[in-house]
Amino acid sequence: MAASLSPPSLRPSLRPYSARLSPPSPAALFLRPPTTGSSDHRRPLRISARSTPVMDPTLKGGAPLPAVPTVVDVDLGNRSYPIYIGSGLLDQPQLLQRHVVGKRVLVVTNTTIAPLYLEKVTEALTVGNPNVSVESVILPDGEKYKNMETLMKVFDKAIETRLDRRSTFVALGGGVIGDMCGFAAAAFLRGVNFIQIPTTLMAQVDSSVGGKTGINHPLGKNLIGAFYQPQCVLIDTDTLNTLPDRELASGIAEVVKYGLIRDPEFFRWQEKNMQSLLARDPSALAHAIKRSCENKAEVVSLDEKESGLRATLNLGHTFGHAIENGIGYGQWLHGEAVAAGTVMAVDMSHRLGWIDDTIQERVLAILQQAKLPIAPPEIMTVEKFKDVMAVDKKVADGLLRLILLKGPLGSCVFTGDYDRNALDETLRAFCKC
Amino acid sequence: MAASLSPPSLRPSLRPYSARLSPPSPAALFLRPPTTGSSDHRRPLRISARSTPVMDPTLKGGAPLPAVPTVVDVDLGNRSYPIYIGSGLLDQPQLLQRHVVGKRVLVVTNTTIAPLYLEKVTEALTVGNPNVSVESVILPDGEKYKNMETLMKVFDKAIETRLDRRSTFVALGGGVIGDMCGFAAAAFLRGVNFIQIPTTLMAQVDSSVGGKTGINHPLGKNLIGAFYQPQCVLIDTDTLNTLPDRELASGIAEVVKYGLIRDPEFFRWQEKNMQSLLARDPSALAHAIKRSCENKAEVVSLDEKESGLRATLNLGHTFGHAIENGIGYGQWLHGEAVAAGTVMAVDMSHRLGWIDDTIQERVLAILQQAKLPIAPPEIMTVEKFKDVMAVDKKVADGLLRLILLKGPLGSCVFTGDYDRNALDETLRAFCKC
Structure with missing residues (x-):
């Protein structure tokens, strides 16, 4: 692809446009920021950030105590599971081993992560547990390999090494590895157990959960x-x-998303702490991950299969997917495309008269602070956007539904009930042709 | 492949063997034939064969009344669904249309079935319902095409024609089409609706349900x-x-299975009515299909994900899969391999002393009456059997679990707790080397 695509160009400002208003629609799914009560929840929630002391049996008397992980629970009935968050957790074998089912483990990772963490993870799975045997499959790194051909390598390895139904697949890597390993685990023998060990901020705050x-x-x-x-x-x-750094910023795009769609307090915290996040301050990162996981866990618990609420997690993603697809997977990182897509969704929300100027300005400011792109690459045309958006998963009976901001900070809608002209104007504002 | 494989050779008799006994194991999952009560059921069952009058709105005053389908319900909570059984049901558009979700339908079928029924099914989906548009994808016919490459053709078609989440996939064909269309529906956009229209006896009595x-x-x-x-x-x-005829007999192998594992009365009915089934007597076929679906629906309702009970539906299938794989998919029909596999499982059950002579004799007699093979093809070796059986889905932590008959007619176990020598002896008895 053209060199101008990577690293992404940061356009200084948007082209001028005229706002087009349409009245708020009662048919839209209107989602307010979470309140302290839970009167509008369909069932009781159990989202907790608790501190569970997890002792590592390999540590002896004088050794330093292991770090205590923060735990966020994803409440899905008999498919509930914990998210452990903390420093040094891969040095606590018991944490991982308690979730391994059966005696055979397949670690799915990639060529970038394997040299860094595969040995450590293998040790965490086997130390003090000689009955467990670990196989691994190392895939090429990158979104462009997230396809059927690469997926078959996982099945080939699982079948050649005769893994059975009581095996556990472990995803060690970023979002691409998590998505492929998870689908392989879902389909291998019609479903085996799996564990996510996300190693990118993007995967930790978003794709590994849900x-x-x-x-x-x-x-x-x-x-x-x-x-x-x-x-x-x-x-x-x-x-x-x-x-x-570029991967870190990519993850921050999803962190910003949670603030915009449902957590205004978290958004304000990000505005104040963006420099700490970019400087990789451990406590700032830990808070951003925990708060992101809590938001995601709450949404997933309420709407696992994306009948409505969960779709709001895709703010900016419809435009973003079009960018990723239009310029070729892997040219931009997912979060970079989402950042530009978020700016477009916010632009459209503003054209519809659904949000005021200050929200739009704050979104631009925070994404620029994170050094994320705020416009699609020049190669993107209105036609390219429309082609890809026509096959988006959120199309229903031919109608494209979008996540748009509406109301005060932290409020959004998932709707197909908007003025088509606003979409066209946004596309024209961000594309040269 | 060798011509001797197709049609399958029917060996006149088994080689002599000495029975090896092992005591019945209390650890095994012991499954008795269903009783009139349901005291041992984990939850209430709703298996009904009811007659629902379904009127075809296109029929006018003097026309003959449409056939009333038999309905067997598969009880899976909010994923429950009906099985309609009857003559002329494709001439009752309303029956199909009430289960179509959305406005777009993709019919998945094959080169054999498309010329026979695709037009009829398309009409049933669209008559009086002009808002529905029907796409179709016609796959090559046969088990050997049940692979990822062929599956991708379904995804390609679905994506090229821009089907969305509110689409419905329709499987029109035998077991291979049902399995592939179903998996495509499960994975396309992470899950769209689908309908099974099985056109072989094998698919009607077994693979389309569950x-x-x-x-x-x-x-x-x-x-x-x-x-x-x-x-x-x-x-x-x-x-x-x-x-x-050969396909009809293949389906009968699964009908026989239901009698052996859980329904002795049905087995006795089959012994008396096998000639009527082979002669395609409509009422005999309808009864066999209904009773098979009822048995399957009951088992699936109790154990959807095959944690135990459902595995019993695989009587003869572990040996049978090894045959299909060992000689190349499509050389033998699935039911032919299952028939030979059933004889092997029954032989092993007899060696273990778990069933008496008469059951073994009756199994041989009924399969021979149905003109099904009662031994694997000569190309199969002990080694080939063991190689394939080692990757069977029923292997857990390295231990191969089998479905074996145990006790009176209609009783079986699913267990890994058996004398390994009995398995070896069975394999040697049925293989030249």
Whole structure:
């Protein structure tokens, strides 16, 4: 692809446009920020950030005590699972081993992560547990390999090494690895257990939580997959030490999203702490991950299969997917495309008269502070956007539904009931042709 | 492949063997035939064969009344669905249309079935319902095409024609089409609705009911797939009029299975009515299909994900899969391999001393009457059996569990607790080397 695509160009400002108003629609699914009560929840929630002391049996008397992980629970009835968040968690074998089912483990990772963490994870799975045997499959790194051909390598390895139904698949890597390993676990022998060990901020705050798994098709992103929940998510924040800056910023795009769609207090915290996040301050990162996981866990618990509420997690993603697809997977990082897509969704919300100027300005400011793109690459045309958006998963009976901001900070809607002209104007404002 | 494989050779008798006894194991999952009460059921069952009058709105005053389908319900909570059984059901558009979700339908069928029934099904989906548009994808016919490459053709078609989440996939064909269409529906956009219209006896009595979907891997059968339930199963018994004799017999192998594992009365009925079934007597076929579906629905309702009971539906299938894989998919029909596999499982049960001579004799007699093979093809070796059985889905932590008959007619166990020598002796008795 053209060199101008990578790193993404940060356009200084948007082109002028005229706002087009349409009245608020009562038919839209209107989602307010969470209140302290839970009167509008369909069932009781159990979202807790608790501190569970987890002792490592390999540590002796004088050794330092292991770090105590923060635990966020994803409440899905008999498919509930914990998210462990903390520093040094991969040095606590018991944490991982308690979630391994059976005696055989397949670690799915990639060429970037394997040299860094595969040995450590293998040790965490086997130390003091000689009955467990660990196989691994190392895939090429990158979104462009998130396809059926690469997925088959996971099945081949699982079958050649004769893994059975009581095996456990472990996803060790970023979102691509998590999505592919999860779908492989969902489909292998019609379903085996799996564990997520996300090593990128993007995966830690978003893709490893909630059970969405899948692969891309040449014509669109994540078009083939499954809803399939892990046994646990283990987030060792130390793995962020090896993450490139651009990947860190990519993850921050999803962190910003949670603030915009449902958590205004978290958004204000981000505005104040963005420099600490970019400087990888451990406590700032830990808070951002915990708060993001709590938001995601709450949404997933209320709407696992995305009948409505969960779709709001896709703010900016419809435009973003079009960018990723239009310029070729892997040219931009997912979060970079989401950032530009968020700016477009916010622009459209503003054109519709659904949000005031200050929200739009604050979104631009925070994304620029995070050094994320605030416009699609120049190669994107109105036509390209429309082509890809036509096969988006949120199209129903031919109607494209979008997540748009509406109301005060932290409020959004998921709706197909908007003025088509506003969409056209946004596309024209961000594309040269 | 060698011509001797197809049609299968029917060996006149088994080689002599000495019975090896092992004591009955209390650890085994012991499954008795169903009693009139349901005291040992985990939850209330709702298996009914009811007659629902379904009026076709296109029929006018003087026209003959449409046939009333028999309905068997599969009780799976909010994923429950009906199985309609009867003659001429494809001439009752309303029956199908009430289960179509959305406005877009993709019919998945094959080169054999498309010329016979695709037009009829398209009409049934659209007559009086102009808002529904029907796409179709016609796959090559045969088990050897039940692979990822063929599955991708379904995804390609679905994506190229821009089907969305509110689409419905319709499987029109035998077991291979049902399994592939079902898995495609499970994975497309992480799950869309689907309907089964089975056109072979095998699919009508077994594979279309219960939600097992998937494809084969070069190293084993059905190793990649999903549990995914249809909206309904529509069995038009008229479609059996175009079924070759060999395919009819293949389906009968599964009918015999239900009698052996849980329904002795049904087995006795089959012994008396096998000639009527082979002669395609409509009422005999309808009864066999209904009773098979009732048995399958009951088992699936009790154990959807195959934690125990459901595995008993695989009587003869572990040996049978090894045959299909060992000689190459499509050389023998599935039911032919299951028949030979059933004889092997019964032989092993007899060696273990778990059943008496008369059961073994009756199994041989009924399968021979149905002109089904009662031994594997000569190409199969002990080694080939062991290689394939080692990757069977019923292996857990390295231990192969088998379905074996134990006790009076209609009783079986699913267990890994058996004398390994009995398995070896059975394999040696049926293989030249």
